[in-house]
Amino acid sequence: MLVQNAIADTLNNAEWTFALAECLHIGGFAVGIGSIALVDLRMLNLGLRKETAARILKYTEPWTMVALVFVVFSGLMLFLAQPEIYLQRAPYVLNERFMFLLKMSLLATAVLYNFTVHRRVAKMDNPPPALSKLVAAVSLVLWVSIVFGGIFIGFLQ
């Protein structure tokens, strides 16, 4: 085994810990992505129209941050349970490792995008509607692709 650690031992030997980490991961991304999607929905002008995107962002940002912490920590636990499948498999082949690295790249992009471009446009006083819509659509596509990436990790070998 690549890593011999107390977390991996607990995760692999106590059956409920891995399941618990998975549930926290799902609950976390539901709140995290769901809260960002509320801002996107407003930026697309498809809901919550009686308030500005900036205000919706202000309300939902704390949920996003707390959820992100849960997702990253539970994700780290899931990773540490079997780090070898993510790190030691053959590179450049469509396998778990490839999908994991793709998902992590998308995640890094999405987080960076969320706290720079997305945030800035959501906070604009009078953004061009086309810009708002484009920025929101890119945000939704990025976050949804991360969910797909996470599921596909488990279906590749």
Add this chain to the structure above:
Amino acid sequence: MGIAHSIQSISFLSDFSQSVLAYPIVLSTHLTCIALFGGMILATDLRLLGLSLKSLTVTEVVTSLRPWKRLGGTIMISMGLLLASSKAEEYAANPIFWTKMIILGLIGVHALIFRPIVYNKTEELDRSPVMPARAKAAAILSLVLWTAMFTMGRLIAYWD
């Protein structure tokens, strides 16, 4: 087990459960709906509890999110039905799956009880100086039921 076996033997469903691409795509779609739909449920519940989105009326939050929740719920349930029926035999023998179905039933009961007194009476709630207890009860129960729902969903895979 007879019925469950017949369901999953329908050629479309057995092809689906064996498929390398279709099965994970449907599962990912199911989870995407949980994320998008989950945020809307949380928004509604926190607004009812007076914990967030306070500058919006309850009416605005409930009515503008309603069509999206319906769409999300329809896709989520259709995908879930496809996932469960393609492995009907395994699922029929799984008590966690049935627990999840009972929770789904309770979510239906929640809607029957609270729709006429909370979700369809939002203007009354907006006029009230303090949020009535029935609205807070609806929000708390909704959070508890949906948390139980996705937890059971994940735990289905752990029963053997």
